[in-house]
Amino acid sequence: MKISTRQLPGALRKGLSSLYVLYGPETLLALEAADRIRDAARADGYTEREVFFAEPGCDWNRLGASASNLSLFSTKRLFEIRIPTGKPGVEGAKALTAWAGKQIPDTMTMVMLPEIDWQQAKSVWFTALEGAGVGVEAKAVTREELPEWLAERLALGKQRGSAEVLEGLADRVEGNLLAAKQEVEKLALLLPEGEITLEAIGEAVTDVSRFERDALIDAIHAQDGARMARVLQSLEAEGEPLPLLLWQLCDELRTLMTVAAGQRPRRYLTPDRQARVAKTARRHDAASFARELLRAHRIDRMMKGVETGDPWGNMLEMALGLSGRPVLAKEAA
Structure with missing residues (x-):
């Protein structure tokens, strides 16, 4: 069974x-889910709670020994298996697959992983774990989803904001969810309950946006x-x-050019990325993307x-063109 946080x-x-x-890319949501x-x-x-840290070079035989020891206790225990790298290795994969098949009385297991790729998601050990229990994915909060996420967090402090306020707040905290949570908590301390304004946010909220x-x-x-x-300005300022x-932009251009030409991309795309790439590819033709690759060569x-x-x-001109601005618009027939 698979669910979201x-x-x-x-x-x-x-x-x-x-x-x-x-598992998943959003650390804050994963930590809150664990709590x-x-x-x-x-x-x-x-x-009772016991933690097994699966660090590189660890002895995975200890996991099997822990299973035997846990079954001897009558106290109900939570057993946490933390794999910071997300890669258990050959021995770890065997141990986790075996663990998924065990029925240990009075024991609940929580396996904690970082973001995993599609190959790990299809691995024997991961599918065994998820199949035996509940997979909880900590998905990244996209820019489009961020205003709604902020509204939910503001509501916890009995505060609310208009769409304009939520967009303004999102601009200041985008790409940094932990800082976003902290800024919302600060608003609950500094401002009264009820409606908050853009002016109040401007005075109270630090610009903590960070972009990958x-x-x-x-x-x-x-x-x-x-x-x-805003993203390009931030990335340039951050060095x-x-x-x-x-x-990275050229790699995306090649993928878009391939899809626009009616061919299959050479690299794997997740379903979400497939949908986004297909939508963008429909806005232009393959020749348009080829021209932008020439611009990339000039850059x-x-x-x-x-x-x-x-x-x-x-770079900004190229990005604006890819967004559908006239820089990349198809010429009239």
Whole structure:
């Protein structure tokens, strides 16, 4: 069974599973989910807790020994298996697969993983764990989902904001969910209950937005020109290496060009990415993406000093073009 962290509270109210597997890119949501599971376990009489850290080079035989020892105790226990790398190795994979098949009386297991890729998700050990219990995915909160997420958090402090307020708050905390949580908690302390204003947010909330390189690709697919400019400005200020950013953008361009030409991309795309790529590819033809790859070549020459020009400015032009602005618009027949 697989659920999201948003669905976890409802699932816990219906009853506890003997095994939970937490994974996903959003650390804050994974940590909060783990706390919810611990609280539910404690309320159900699981008063003891044991933690197994699966660090590189660890002895996985200890896991089997722990299973034998746990079955000797009458006290209900929560057993946590933490795998910080998400890669248990050959011996670890065998141990986890065996663990998934065990029925240990009065024991609840919680396996904690970071974000996993599609190959790990299809591995024998992971499918065995998820099949024996409940997989809880801590999905990243997208920019489009962030205002709703902030509204839910504000409601916990009996505060609310208009769509404009929520968008303004999202601009200040995007890409940094832990800081977003802290800023919302600060608003609950500094401002009274009820409606909050943009002016109040401007005075109370620090701009803690932080962007990864993926944020630019997301903004391109969302056709959000203002956000693209903000992302690029932030990445430049943070010292993000432009060659890496250009490489990532070219990789996306090649994928878009392939899909626009009616061919299958050479690399694996998750269902969400497939949908976004297909939508963007429909807005242009393969020749348009090919032209932007030539522009990328010019930007590369600018970075190397072979050609004059502002590489960051040209990156912005390219991104705006990919978003559907006239820079990349199809020429009229």
